């Protein structure tokens with residue numbers, strides 16, 4: 001068990017002894033030092049939770065020691081001990097980051113009270129530090145799994161962008177390909193990591209609220225604005241704003257966003273003061289924004305402004321090498337989460353997983369692994385609990401396949417092109433395999449690929 005440590009730095013042996021005896025009874029481990037140098041050495045060697053620091057010390061005085069402790073570790077809680085007439089010094093010590101002070105001679109109960117309160121703060125600081133570390137471990141670049149050259153390329157791009165000053169990044173890709181994961185990695189790998197990552201889903205916020213969500217509002221700006229509220233851009237100052245589903249942002253808001261991006265200043269709704277912020281704006285969408293910019297549903301100038309740095313995430317079926325590493329990753333993840341001990345994948349399950357087209361991409365894969373691991377027992381990942389769409393299609397398909405002609409008819413060319421595209425996607429453009437899926441020869445496949453512009 002972790003025993004909390006308190007360092008007492010005081011030149012008077014009697015004070016040290018009294019503090020030591022009192023606080024040891026409270027269950028703490030007590031270390032002592034009689035001057036600043038000795039104290040600082042103990043701080044470095046033992047990393048105490050709290051330091052009780054006398055202000056008047058021979059040699060280096062308490063204030064100087066306090067400053068040095070803060071340089072070594074800002075999370076250490078320092079309580080200054082002072083004689084009555086030192087009040088001014090005590091106040092300036094507080095300004096320099098001391099947590100509290102205690103007057104000498106002190107009352108034992110008072111010492112206990114102050115130290116216990118300080119220890120509570122120390123525990124919180126420790127907890128926050130641990131959570132922060134866990135968070136960056138969970139969201140950093142090492143959580144992005146993939147051996148394909150595509151993902152490796154993305155990873156090196158994430159590293160470069162994180163280290164740069166680039167202010168806008170646009171991530172495009174089908175649903176579930178990992179756009180949000182990349183956005184978070186960009187934030188937590190950058191020097192902005194200590195500042196907020198603020199996300200908003202543009203398609204989930206009603207149009208009339210979006211502006212005040214992003215830019216905030218002044219008190220009384222509209223009926224429900226009972227108090228001033230900061231918007232996302234202001235709250236994220238120094239950090240990152242993540243605009244998810246940007247393709248669904250209404251045109252009017254697009255105009256306002258463009259202005260923020262160009263000028264880096266804005267006004268709260270109903271406000272008159274210009275607010276300047278330093279944020280990186282990462283946007284994501286599963287829509288084809290280039291197409292939107294072409295047909296007028298998305299502002300062209302905003303599109304160009306957003307995609308200063310574009311990242312495109314390929315669907316999983318076009319980077320099949322990543323499937324098995326991802327499966328392993330999620331098996332480990334759910335082993336821990338569900339306290340299971342799955343060690344291997346059966347060949348039948350592996351085959352089905354590799355053949356499936358994963359229309360929902362990595363999210364779908366993750367959900368399937370979760371389900372199989374919840375339902376299954378034992379240490380082998382088997383095909384038994386895989387969803388029907390993965391297991392039945394192949395076998396049943398052969399006999400049962402009929403194409404139901406819609407009443408309004410269909411273009412046979414379109415059907416042919418669509419089937420061809422599916423076969424190619426499913427096989428990562430391996431022509432031999434694609435031809436086999438369509439039960440035609442490779443030459444016939446190549447002929448059709450040319451005809452439909454795939455070659």
Ligand SMILES: Nc1ncnc2c1ncn2[C@@H]1O[C@H](COP(=O)(O)OP(=O)(O)OP(=O)(O)O)[C@@H](O)[C@H]1O
Nearest residue numbers: 143144145174175176177178179180181286362363
């Ligand atoms: N390369 C990857 N390595 C590990 N986990 C991944 C990877 N790609 C995606 N994931 C996981 O898959 C899930 C879906 O990813 P994410 O939410 O980032 O997708 P998205 O592209 O934002 O989807 P949508 O467009 O539906 O919002 C998340 O749990 C994410 O952690």
Ligand SMILES: [Mg+2]
Nearest residue numbers: 179180244284
């Ligand atoms: Mg998303």
